[in-house]
Amino acid sequence: MLSKRIIAIAQGRALLPRNRAGAVALSRGWSVASTSARVAQFHSSKLLQAETIKVPQMAESISEGTLKTWHKQPGDPVEADEEVATIETDKIDVSVNAPSAGTITELLAGEEDTVAVGQDLFRFEPGEAGAAAAPKEGVPETKEPKPEKEAEAKIEPKEQPVEKAPPPPPPPAREGGEAKKEIKEAPKAAPPSKPKEAAKEIEVAPPRVAGARTETHVKMSRMRLRIAERLKESQNAAASLTTFNEIDMSSLIDFRKKYKEEVLKTQGVKLGFMSPFAKACCLALKEIPGANASIEGDSIVYRDYVDLSVAVATPKGLVTPVVRNADSMNFVEIEKEIAALGRKARDGKLTLEDMAGGTFTMCVFPPRCFLLPTHSDLNLFRLFSSNGGVFGSLYGTPIINVPQAAVLGMHTIKERAVVVNGQIVIRPIMVVALTYDHRLLDGREAVTFLVKIRDYLEDPRRMLLV
Numbered sequence: 140m141l142s143k144r145i146i147a148i149a150q151g152r153a154l155l156p157r158n159r160a161g162a163v164a165l166s167r168g169w170s171v172a173s174t175s176a177r178v179a180q181f182h183s184s185k186l187l188q189a190e191t192i193k194v195p196q197m198a199e200s201i202s203e204g205t206l207k208t209w210h211k212q213p214g215d216p217v218e219a220d221e222e223v224a225t226i227e228t229d230k231i232d233v234s235v236n237a238p239s240a241g242t243i244t245e246l247l248a249g250e251e252d253t254v255a256v257g258q259d260l261f262r263f264e265p266g267e268a269g270a271a272a273a274p275k276e277g278v279p280e281t282k283e284p285k286p287e288k289e290a291e292a293k294i295e296p297k298e299q300p301v302e303k304a305p306p307p308p309p310p311p312a313r314e315g316g317e318a319k320k321e322i323k324e325a326p327k328a329a330p331p332s333k334p335k336e337a338a339k340e341i342e343v344a345p346p347r348v349a350g351a352r353t354e355t356h357v358k359m360s361r362m363r364l365r366i367a368e369r370l371k372e373s374q375n376a377a378a379s380l381t382t383f384n385e386i387d388m389s390s391l392i393d394f395r396k397k398y399k400e401e402v403l404k405t406q407g408v409k410l411g412f413m414s415p416f417a418k419a420c421c422l423a424l425k426e427i428p429g430a431n432a433s434i435e436g437d438s439i440v441y442r443d444y445v446d447l448s449v450a451v452a453t454p455k456g457l458v459t460p461v462v463r464n465a466d467s468m469n470f471v472e473i474e475k476e477i478a479a480l481g482r483k484a485r486d487g488k489l490t491l492e493d494m495a496g497g498t499f500t501m502c503v504f505p506p507r508c509f510l511l512p513t514h515s516d517l518n519l520f521r522l523f524s525s526n527g528g529v530f531g532s533l534y535g536t537p538i539i540n541v542p543q544a545a546v547l548g549m550h551t552i553k554e555r556a557v558v559v560n561g562q563i564v565i566r567p568i569m570v571v572a573l574t575y576d577h578r579l580l581d582g583r584e585a586v587t588f589l590v591k592i593r594d595y596l597e598d599p600r601r602m603l604l605v
Contacts, residue, residue, distance in 0.1 A: 189244050190265060194226065194258045197233045203255045204228040205361055211243045223261065226254060229365035230494070232455075232487050241265040251358075362456045373541045378577040381536040384589045387597050388552055388567040391415055394599050406471045413449075413477050414470035415602075416501060419595035420547060421445045421466040422605050424499060427588040429580050431498050433542040439579065448497030448540060449477055451484045459540060460489055461497045500546040502537045537574050544579040547592070548572040 197204065204226040211223045217237040224235040245262040248254055347353070359367075373379070395410055402410040424431040424445055432441045447465040451458055460480040465473060483489045537548035548571065555568040571592065575585045595601050 189262045190238070190241075191247075191259050191262050192223075192235070192238070194254045194256050194260050195233070195235060196256055197226070197228055197231075201228050201230065201256075203253055204233060206248050206250055206252050206254050206260075207232070209246060209250060213243050213245055215243050217241060217243060217263065223263075227361050227455075229361040231489055231491060235260060237263060239265050240267055360455060366456045369541070370538055373539050376541050377539045379539055379574055380577045380582075380585070381572050381574045382582070382585050382589060383534070383570060383572050384586075384593050386569045386571055386593045387557070388412075388569050390598055391596055392567060402471060406475075408471060408474045408478065410470065411474060413501075414473040415596060415599055416547075416549065416592075417447055417449075417462070417465055417473045417477075418468075418470060418602055419592045420447065420499060420501060422595060422602060423588050423591040425466070425605075426591060427580075427584050429584055430545045430575065430588050432544050432579055433498070434544075434576075434578060435542070442498050444498070446496050446498045448500040448543070449480065450500060450502040450537075450540075451481060453484050453487070455487075458484060458489060458494055459497060459500060460484060460493045461495070463496075497540065498543060500537075500540045500543060502546055502548050534570055534572070536572060539574055539576055543576075545573055545575040545585070545588075548574065 194204075205228075206224060207227045208225045209223070210225070211217055211221075217223060217240065219239045220236045222234045223237050223243070226233045226235060241263045243261060243263045247259045247261055254260065391412060394415075395412065399410040402408065428441050429439075431445060432439050434440075444464055445466040447462040448459040449462060451460060460483070462468070462473065462476045462480070465476075468476070480489070480493065483493065532550050533553070535548050535550060537546045539546050550570045550572070552567045552569045554565050556563050557566050557568065558564075559566070571589065573585055573589045580588075
C-alpha cells in the first residue's frame with residue numbers, strides 16, 4: 140500500500156520533500172508503486188481472452204489445402220506477422236501469420252491434415268512475448284537469499300566431518316574412490332538408452348539387403364497432383380504438333396560479351412540470353428498473332444499484348460510465372476523481371492497473381508537450371524554457353540500450357556561443324572522447338588514463326604528495325 144503522503148503528492152496536494160531523507164523515502168515509494176503496477180499489468184494480461192485463428196482465404200478457386208508444417212508449438216512466443224504455419228495448395232504455399240504479438244496456446248490441426256477455408260487452426264493469447272518474464276524476475280528477489288543459506292547450511296556439515304577426520308587416510312581415500320566411481324557410473328547410466336533407440340530405428344527402417352526388392356509409397360503433393368492433371372488435360376484438349384529449327388548463337392554470344400559489363404555497371408543487372416529470346420518471341424508474335432491467341436468455346440481470342448509465361452522448376456514442381464506486357468519492355472527490363480520472378484520461385488513466395496494468365500510460354504530444357512544456387516542471376520544460358528550444356532538436353536517436345544496456342548522449347552548450346560559460305564566452320568548451335576495447337580496454327584504459320592525467331596537471334600540488330 141502507498142503512504143498517504145505519496146498519494147497526496149501524486150494527486151498534487153502536497154509538496155515534494157526538500158531534505159535528502161524525504162527524497163530517498165519518496166523514491167522507494169515510487170519504486171514500490173512501479174513494481175505493483177507491473178505486477179497488476181501482468182495479471183491483467185492473463186485475463187485477456189485467447190483468440191482463435193482460422194484458415195485464411197487463399198484464392199477464389201481454392202477452398203482447402205494440406206497443413207504441411209507447424210513453425211510454432213504451444214507455449215512458443217510469436218511476433219506480429221510472424222509465420223506460424225504453412226498450408227500447401229495445388230498452386231501455391233500459403234503462410235498463416237500471427238495477427239499480433241502473443242503466445243501460442245493450442246494447435247487445432249495436425250500436419251498433413253486437410254484444412255478448409257474458415258476452419259479453426261490454432262489459438263493464441265495476445266500480449267507482449269516478454270511481459271511474463273519481467274514479473275518473475277522481480278518477485279523472487281526476496282526468496283533468492285533463502286536457498287543460498289540453505290545450500291550453505293547443507294554444505295557446511297559435509298565439509299566439517301572431512302576436516303575433523305584427517306588422521307585416518309584410508310577412509311577418505313575410499314570415500315573419494317567411491318565418489319569417483321559414482322561419478323564414472325553416472326555417465327554410464329545414459330548409454331543403455333542408445334541401444335533401445337537404435338533398436339527402434341532398426342525396427343522402423345531395417346537395413347537393406349543386397350538383392351532385396353522393396354517399395355516405398357509416398358503421397359503426392361497437391362501441386363504435383365495439379366501438375367499431372369494439367370499436363371494430361373493439355374494432351375487431351377490440344378492437337379499438339381512440334382516443329383524444330385537450329386539457331387547459330389555466335390552473334391548473340393558476341394553481343395552479350397560486348398555489353399554485359401556495361402549493363403552490369405549502369406543497370407545493376409547481368410545481361411543474359413533470356414531477354415533476347417523473350418524480345419524475339421514478342422516481335423514474332425506480333426507478326427503471327429495466331430501463336431498468341433486461344434480458343435474459348437466456338438471463338439478465337441486474339442490479343443494485342445504479350446504476357447510471357449516462363450517455365451521455372453521448383454523443388455515442389457513446375458510453375459510458370461508471367462512477365463506482364465513483355466512486348467513493351469527492353470532487354471534490361473525483361474532481365475530484371477525474370478530475375479525477380481526466379482527469386483520468388485526459389486524462395487516459395489510466388490502468388491497466384493504472379494502465375495495467372497499468360498498468352499505464350501518459353502520453356503528451357505531442363506528448367507531446373509533456373510534454381511541452381513551458383514547462378515543467382517538466373518541467366519541459365521550462361522551455363523549453356525560456358526559449360527557445354529552439362530545439364531542440358533539436345534532435343535525435346537514441350538507441352539502446351541492450355542489454353543495457350545504454343546510453347547517455345549530451348550535446348551543446350553553445342554559447338555557443331557556447319558557450312559557457312561561454302562566453308563566448314565565450328566559454330567555454337569542451339570536447337571529450338573515449337574509445340575503448337577494445330578487447331579489454331581497451320582504448319583506454314585508455325586514454321587514461319589520459328590524462322591522469324593531464328594532470324595532475330597542470329598542478327599540481334601534486326602530487332603531494332605521492327
